[in-house]
Amino acid sequence: MAPPAPETSALSVCVFCGSRNGTDPAYLDAARTMGEVLAREGWRLIYGAGDVGMMGAVANAAGAGGGAMLGVIPSHLVGHERQGSQDGIIVTETMHERKKVMVMNADTLAVLPGGAGSLDEFFEVLTWAQLGLHRKPIYLVDTSGYWAPLMELIHHVIDQGFADQSLLAHITLVPDPEAFAADLRIRLSAAKASAE
Numbered sequence: 001m002a003p004p005a006p007e008t009s010a011l012s013v014c015v016f017c018g019s020r021n022g023t024d025p026a027y028l029d030a031a032r033t034m035g036e037v038l039a040r041e042g043w044r045l046i047y048g049a050g051d052v053g054m055m056g057a058v059a060n061a062a063g064a065g066g067g068a069m070l071g072v073i074p075s076h077l078v079g080h081e082r083q084g085s086q087d088g089i090i091v092t093e094t095m096h097e098r099k100k101v102m103v104m105n106a107d108t109l110a111v112l113p114g115g116a117g118s119l120d121e122f123f124e125v126l127t128w129a130q131l132g133l134h135r136k137p138i139y140l141v142d143t144s145g146y147w148a149p150l151m152e153l154i155h156h157v158i159d160q161g162f163a164d165q166s167l168l169a170h171i172t173l174v175p176d177p178e179a180f181a182a183d184l185r186i187r188l189s190a191a192k193a194s195a196e
Contacts, residue, residue: 011188012070013038014046014106016121018114019053027113028057030143034112034177035061041181042067046106048098049073049089054112072101099124103134110139110180113146122150129170130163137187139172139180147173 015038021028031054038045038058045062048055049071062069071089078091092098099121103109111122128134140147151173157163174180 010044011042011108012044012046012106013184014102014109015055015058015112016048016109016114016118017054017058017112018118019048019050019055020115021053021057022113024144024146026144027054027146030141030177031055031057031112032061034058034110034141034180035063035067036065037177037181038062039065039067041185044068044070046070046072046102048102050077054114058112070105072098072105074098103128103136106136108137108139108184110141111147112141113143119150126167126170130167137172137184138170139174139183141177141180142173142175 015034017031017034018027035045035058039062045059045067047059047069049059050056050073051059059069059071072092073089074092074095074097090101092101103125109125111118122138122140125134125136125138129136129138140150142148151171154163154167154171158165158167172183174183
């Protein structure tokens with residue numbers, strides 16, 4: 001069973017992704033498209049406040065489209081991931097606090113290609129969902145099949161008895177940001193219909 005749709009008012013989407021561009025130009029294109037999609041839909045971007053790599057591309061595209069944003073960055077990464085002004089940015093003491101603030105302020109979570117930090121963020125929010133600590137949809141945006149090895153690993157974990165099949169219900173795999181938006185719109189419409 002899929003997680004419920006988020007509330008329709010002031011919808012916020014937390015985007016986890018790399019602070020680098022990656023080797024495939026499609027990754028950066030997907031980051032830009034995600035920012036454009038969020039702005040177009042009127043959904044607020046919650047992100048790691050970096051202005052570099054894919055993280056910066058998402059934010060720049062969302063900002064160019066007039067989208068609302070909330071950036072959260074730990075103090076030790078200011079100057080490394082964020083080169084510009086800290087205006088409108090929440091600065092936390094730790095990485096864990098950063099994740100907590102981002103997730104608490106989001107209705108939906110989307111993970112674009114990224115490295116160890118993005119994997120850490122994904123597995124933490126997945127674990128929280130598995131434990132019933134939140135019911136927010138978690139999307140893996142599978143640009144150019146980037147997340148296929150991760151899904152193979154998750155199936156292996158289930159096959160080896162370290163997780164139930166129900167773990168998969170917390171993950172929605174989509175090929176690109178447009179598919180993410182289409183799926184989220186369906187969830188929102190279904191939630192609105194059931195509330196009426």
